[in-house]
Amino acid sequence: MTNHPAYQPDPILARAGVGLKADHYKTILNTKPDIGWFEVHPENYMGDGGSPHAYLSAIREDYPLSMHGVGMSLGGVDPLDDDHLSRFASLVERYQPALVSEHLAWATHRGDFLNDLLPLPLTQEALDVMAKHVDQMQSVLKRQVLVENPSTYLSFEAEVMEEPEFLISLVDQTGCGLLLDVNNVFVSACNHGFDPVAYIDAIPAELIGEVHVAGHAVEEINGAQLHIDDHGSAVVDDVWSLFGRLIDRVGPKPTLVEWDTNVPAWGVLKAEADKADVLLRQNDMVLGRRHDDVIPA
Amino acid sequence: MSSLRDFQNAFGSTVRGAPTVPAGVCAAYPIPLERRIDVYRNNVHSSLIDSLEQAFPVVLQLVGQEFFRATAREYLRDHMPTCGTLVGFGDGMPEFLDAFPPVSSLPYLSDVARLELLWLRSYHAADDIVLAPDEIANVPQECLPDVKFILHPSLKALQSAYPVSSIWQAHQPGHRPLATHIGEGGEAVLLLRSNLSVVVHKVGAGTVSFVDALRSGEPFGVAAAAALNAENDFDLSQILHLLLSGGGFTRLIRS
Ligand SMILES: [Fe+2]
Numbered sequence: 001m002t003n004h005p006a007y008q009p010d011p012i013l014a015r016a017g018v019g020l021k022a023d024h025y026k027t028i029l030n031t032k033p034d035i036g037w038f039e040v041h042p043e044n045y046m047g048d049g050g051s052p053h054a055y056l057s058a059i060r061e062d063y064p065l066s067m068h069g070v071g072m073s074l075g076g077v078d079p080l081d082d083d084h085l086s087r088f089a090s091l092v093e094r095y096q097p098a099l100v101s102e103h104l105a106w107a108t109h110r111g112d113f114l115n116d117l118l119p120l121p122l123t124q125e126a127l128d129v130m131a132k133h134v135d136q137m138q139s140v141l142k143r144q145v146l147v148e149n150p151s152t153y154l155s156f157e158a159e160v161m162e163e164p165e166f167l168i169s170l171v172d173q174t175g176c177g178l179l180l181d182v183n184n185v186f187v188s189a190c191n192h193g194f195d196p197v198a199y200i201d202a203i204p205a206e207l208i209g210e211v212h213v214a215g216h217a218v219e220e221i222n223g224a225q226l227h228i229d230d231h232g233s234a235v236v237d238d239v240w241s242l243f244g245r246l247i248d249r250v251g252p253k254p255t256l257v258e259w260d261t262n263v264p265a266w267g268v269l270k271a272e273a274d275k276a277d278v279l280l281r282q283n284d285m286v287l288g289r290r291h292d293d294v295i296p297a
Numbered sequence: 298m299s300s301l302r303d304f305q306n307a308f309g310s311t312v313r314g315a316p317t318v319p320a321g322v323c324a325a326y327p328i329p330l331e332r333r334i335d336v337y338r339n340n341v342h343s344s345l346i347d348s349l350e351q352a353f354p355v356v357l358q359l360v361g362q363e364f365f366r367a368t369a370r371e372y373l374r375d376h377m378p379t380c381g382t383l384v385g386f387g388d389g390m391p392e393f394l395d396a397f398p399p400v401s402s403l404p405y406l407s408d409v410a411r412l413e414l415l416w417l418r419s420y421h422a423a424d425d426i427v428l429a430p431d432e433i434a435n436v437p438q439e440c441l442p443d444v445k446f447i448l449h450p451s452l453k454a455l456q457s458a459y460p461v462s463s464i465w466q467a468h469q470p471g472h473r474p475l476a477t478h479i480g481e482g483g484e485a486v487l488l489l490r491s492n493l494s495v496v497v498h499k500v501g502a503g504t505v506s507f508v509d510a511l512r513s514g515e516p517f518g519v520a521a522a523a524a525l526n527a528e529n530d531f532d533l534s535q536i537l538h539l540l541l542s543g544g545g546f547t548r549l550i551r552s
Binding site for chain 2: 043044046047048049050051052053054069070071072073076077081083084087106107108109110111112113114115116118119121123125126129153154155156157158191192193221222224226228
């Protein structure tokens with residue numbers, strides 16, 4: 001295991017952020033909205049130059065960033081792609097994001113990239129693969145990575161761990177942090193029939209570096225419901241109440257509102273982030289801390 | 298249990314379309330496994346096909362969405378992305394279309410795809426300095442033929458046997474699709490980024506020869522001769538003005 005500084009909560013970031021969308025670049029630069037931070041998929045900024053980098057640089061002048069990878073395939077049995085890792089590292093070097101994250105998932109198949117977060121059987125072998133790759137990613141990036149729980153649709157006979165236990169073991173082995181996606185917990189809980197509250201309660205506060213909330217779709221199949229994580233709508237009440245419960249326990253955490261398909265107008269997205277901010281601030285007051293006036297690092 | 302590698306090999310084939318359910322997969326809730334696996338199959342294909350729709354918006358309009366998505370699905374059989382970013386995904390589309398029988402009645406389609414790929418490459422090209430027009434003014438007239446120009450990374454050029462520029466322009470937002478007669482002959486385009494936007498200029502064949510020659514390291518005099526060879530009425534001063542005012546050169550090298 002490599003040594004990384006323990007995760008230090010960054011007070012400015014214990015607010016809501018949203019995903020940065022090209023459609024919103026100009027509005028953000030022109031209106032400088034009061035929002036904590038922006039999250040980007042580094043994969044979208046792996047071109048050499050031009051518009052994406054120009055806008056991201058300009059926005060980075062005014063806001064902290066989170067880099068949320070979707071293409072590393074940390075759970076893939078094949079070695080990590082060194083080129084992808086070094087592209088990721090140059091983006092981290094260039095934009096100095098406050099947070100860096102990736103997923104408990106895999107995405108590569110016989111040298112091809114499948115562009116989805118595929119499910120990992122929670123076995124000892126999978127834990128070893130994840131630990132090795134998280135370690136490598138943290139070494140190359142020279143910083144802590146947060147690992148996100150995926151939404152899943154399938155289980156595996158060979159699984160020997162529940163997801164919270166698996167993630168906590170991964171933290172023990174690598175010193176990584178966790179990105180707790182409350183919507184993913186809810187979606188998986190509905191799809192597998194486990195209790196989302198018990199899952200949320202099982203994650204120790206100090207391991208959580210970031211939280212996600214998002215909307216999802218529901219498909220009726222033979223009178224039953226399959227919940228599908230499409231980030232295509234507003235956050236549902238069940239997810240907001242799970243989020244409220246989490247924040248009551250762990251205090252304010254940087255919280256992303258994910259809305260990646262059917263991306264709404266800026267105002268709608270911002271209003272959703274404001275909802276999260278209200279919940280975060282309520283708990284901030286309870287804990288007797290205020291962070292509104294801290295200047296971005 | 299089979300090893301993780303066996304599982305990922307099997308599950309990867311399944312989500313790519315194999316009609317199989319890998320060993321050891323289960324589900325606790327009464328929704329059939331197949332429907333659950335379909336979520337992954339759909340995520341993989343629809344996300345990649347969406348990305349191809351975004352990369353080739355004019356090809357999409359030319360063939361219609363249903364046909365485009367079916368074509369893209371065929372494309373994916375042998376052209377999955379090979380790295381974790383989709384920047385550059387779709388590079389093989391023009392050659393794929395050239396060899397795809399269902400579009401053989403649209404011979405211009407692959408060149409439209411080439412133009413759209415060049416647009417993307419120009420859009421993502423590295424940032425660089427721009428040659429100040431003064432610098433060329435300072436070169437003595439007699440030395441000009443030996444000067445070499447370094448092109449801006451966003452400068453691209455394409456010669457087609459079809460009216461690709463007219464077709465492309467007619468399918469831009471806000472333009473009314475025009476009836477383009479593909480028998481009207483070939484067109485050439487020059488792409489260059491201006492204030493972060495890629496501008497597509499309709500040019501003559503000489504311009505493409507000129508730019509190609511400069512790109513391969515030929516001096517100005519040789520490039521100009523190649524241009525005149527390709528196009529009788531090649532207007533050197535007009536094209537120089539376009540390239541200098543549009544930031545098409547980064548440096549010049551005097552021998
Ligand atoms: Fe998430």
